[in-house]
Amino acid sequence: xLWESIRMSWENIITNKLRSFLTMLGIVIGVASIIALITIxxxxxxxxxxxxxxLGANKITVNAMGTPLKQGLNEEDMxxxxxxxxxxxxxxxxxxxxxxxxxxxxxxxxxxQGKNEVYFQSNTSMLQSGRSINILDIQSKxxxxxxxxxxxxxxxYGVNPLGxxxxxxxxxxxxxxxxxxxxxxxATSNNETVVIPYTTALRSLGVKSITxxxxxxxxxxxxxxxxxxxxxxxxxxxxxxxxxYSVFNMGDIIASxxxxxxxxxxxxxxxxxxxxxxxxxxxxxxxxxxxTERTTEIGLRKALGATxxxxxxxxxxxxxxxSIFGGLIGLILGSLIxxxxxxxxGVAYSMQISTIFLAVGFSAVVGIIFGYxxxxxxxxxxxxxALRSL
Amino acid sequence: MTEILKxxxxxxSYFMGEEEFEVLHNVSLxxxxxxFLSLLGPSGSGKSTMMNITGCLDxxxxxxxxxSGNDIDGLNEVELAKIRNKEIGFVFQSxxxxxxxxxxxxxxxxxxxxxxxxSERKKRTKAILERVGLAxxxxxxxxxxxGGQQQRVAIARAIVxxxxxxxxxxxxxxxxxxxxxxxxxxxxxxxxxxRTIIMITxxxxxxxxxxxxxxxxxxxxxxxxxx
Numbered sequence: 001x002l003w004e005s006i007r008m009s010w011e012n013i014i015t016n017k018l019r020s021f022l023t024m025l026g027i028v029i030g031v032a033s034i035i036a037l038i039t040i041x042x043x044x045x046x047x048x049x050x051x052x053x054x055l056g057a058n059k060i061t062v063n064a065m066g067t068p069l070k071q072g073l074n075e076e077d078m079x080x081x082x083x084x085x086x087x088x089x090x091x092x093x094x095x096x097x098x099x100x101x102x103x104x105x106x107x108x109x110x111x112x113q114g115k116n117e118v119y120f121q122s123n124t125s126m127l128q129s130g131r132s133i134n135i136l137d138i139q140s141k142x143x144x145x146x147x148x149x150x151x152x153x154x155x156x157y158g159v160n161p162l163g164x165x166x167x168x169x170x171x172x173x174x175x176x177x178x179x180x181x182x183x184x185x186x187a188t189s190n191n192e193t194v195v196i197p198y199t200t201a202l203r204s205l206g207v208k209s210i211t212x213x214x215x216x217x218x219x220x221x222x223x224x225x226x227x228x229x230x231x232x233x234x235x236x237x238x239x240x241x242x243x244x245y246s247v248f249n250m251g252d253i254i255a256s257x258x259x260x261x262x263x264x265x266x267x268x269x270x271x272x273x274x275x276x277x278x279x280x281x282x283x284x285x286x287x288x289x290x291x292t293e294r295t296t297e298i299g300l301r302k303a304l305g306a307t308x309x310x311x312x313x314x315x316x317x318x319x320x321x322x323s324i325f326g327g328l329i330g331l332i333l334g335s336l337i338x339x340x341x342x343x344x345x346g347v348a349y350s351m352q353i354s355t356i357f358l359a360v361g362f363s364a365v366v367g368i369i370f371g372y373x374x375x376x377x378x379x380x381x382x383x384x385x386a387l388r389s390l
Numbered sequence: 391m392t393e394i395l396k397x398x399x400x401x402x403s404y405f406m407g408e409e410e411f412e413v414l415h416n417v418s419l420x421x422x423x424x425x426f427l428s429l430l431g432p433s434g435s436g437k438s439t440m441m442n443i444t445g446c447l448d449x450x451x452x453x454x455x456x457x458s459g460n461d462i463d464g465l466n467e468v469e470l471a472k473i474r475n476k477e478i479g480f481v482f483q484s485x486x487x488x489x490x491x492x493x494x495x496x497x498x499x500x501x502x503x504x505x506x507x508x509s510e511r512k513k514r515t516k517a518i519l520e521r522v523g524l525a526x527x528x529x530x531x532x533x534x535x536x537g538g539q540q541q542r543v544a545i546a547r548a549i550v551x552x553x554x555x556x557x558x559x560x561x562x563x564x565x566x567x568x569x570x571x572x573x574x575x576x577x578x579x580x581x582x583x584x585r586t587i588i589m590i591t592x593x594x595x596x597x598x599x600x601x602x603x604x605x606x607x608x609x610x611x612x613x614x615x616x617x
Binding site: 004015296303304305307308309310383384387 | 499
């Protein structure tokens with residue numbers, strides 16, 4: 001019996017192809033926009049949080065703005081912090097901007113950062129060629145440099161930079177390695193950076209203090225306690241002026257970022273859902289027209305012995321069919337849009353099974369809700385009036 | 391012969407706004423199995439109302455109606471639909487075939503509501519269409535058939551469920567005279583196969599094909615023996 005109703009509904013949709021398609025269009029647009037928006041936002045979220053994660057989820061970053069008396073952290077403070085439990089390693093940053101020279105070529109305003117070996121250990125894919133700064137370079141304050149890709153292309157076009165001498169602030173540094181090109185935000189990019197041992201930087205770059213400290217943790221679940229311990233030491237170092245420094249737990253930042261993005265996708269999905277409702281009203285409208293047109297048919301079917309339930313089932317199935325069909329087309333269309341958009345923006349495209357279920361389920365629900373009233377009306381038609389309307 | 395239909399003092403009234411109109415007045419009628427009865431009356435005589443009540447499309451305001459021994463009084467819509475499916479075969483003036491369906495599908499329609507298996511339905515449908523002389527038109531759409539052929543499809547649809555009563559409402563009304571007579575000959579044949587037929591008409595000449603004529607005028611039934 002159910003099969004018969006399905007077959008009859010299907011035949012009716014087929015015979016009115018153009019009208020059925022136009023009716024579905026609302027649902028198609030609704031589902032397509034939901035799928036596209038959610039997938040794009042999700043793809044963006046994934047690739048952004050991946051980038052953020054490569055910066056280190058197990059990392060606490062300390063920025064020391066300093067006070068007039070004490071411009072930043074010194075090595076003594078670093079030593080104190082490294083004594084805290086749960087700390088795997090420290091990576092200080094000493095940063096300045098200066099001109100660099102290779103042979104006759106000058107590049108102005110290049111960021112020169114003083115780092116240590118931990119910085120390179122924390123991210124093994126950071127190096128493209130040569131070697132990284134090691135602990136011996138730190139201890140003996142070697143004049144060595146690792147340079148970013150933009151500097152390679154700007155000063156060493158067609159030349160292997162390894163072993164060449166780069167003049168930074170009037171002093172020669174031997175280039176020992178190059179950094180792998182980094183994609184992502186300009187703020188975190190190190191394409192235009194020269195990295196030298198921080199000890200060397202403190203001695204010869206005219207910078208007297210460490211402005212930032214990346215602290216790597218053993219156990220990220222204890223991050224909150226560690227943050228408190230770090231703050232204790234920083235308070236002592238800066239004489240309880242807590243505007244002299246800031247401590248970021250990267251894990252917290254990632255978590256809040258992700259919750260922000262999921263809010264965003266919920267919001268966009270909600271807006272797109274409005275078009276689904278509009279599509280549903282379209283279906284209801286078409287069903288009502290269809291019932292008016294087929295009044296005689298309904299009357300005849302009733303005279304031949306169709307119960308009201310049969311009539312209702314037939315029309316309900318028809319509207320569910322229309323909306324699920326529209327949902328499937330919308331799914332395909334939405335995935336396509338999401339794929340093209342993701343490729344254009346340059347984020348990873350990932351379609352989730354849950355999104356598919358969401359789309360199909362949502363459109364089925366729309367079909368039921370907006371098909372119910374017309375189907376009920378059809379089932380209640382009086383067969384005598386219906387037959388007479390011819 | 392057994393009595394298959396019995397009406398006792400049936401009244402039917404409609405409300406037109408405030409006023410109440412009684413369309414049928416104390417109608418009593420008894421029909422035995424195998425009869426070919428025609429209900430003859432001019433338009434406005436109440437014969438459509440008679441047809442609706444007989445066909446269980448409508449229920450009387452008062453009085454008793456028994457069909458195959460079942461009391462129709464107090465049945466709900468679902469039960470009435472089942473009775474219509476099982477006991478009544480309708481033939482309409484304008485055929486009422488579904489234009490998108492082939493002859494075969496149109497005839498199959500009532501069997502779908504009976505709940506037979508598809509193969510059984512196909513078998514019965516084919517046999518019935520052959521019986522009314524349309525073996526070569528199984529897959530034709532209604533608009534590919536002549537008026538007479540369409541009415542034959544409609545008659546096949548009416549008898550495919552083996553109903554107790556074949557109820558025909560002006561079956562020749564939309565046909566020319568010659569085709570009308572052919573259709574009436576088909577009815578006579580079906581009646582010879584012991585089918586009970588009630589035919590509603592305003593046409594004396596058509597009514598004469600039946601073996602019993604009941605006249606209806608202004609809601610009153612009168613019957614006299616035909617010579």
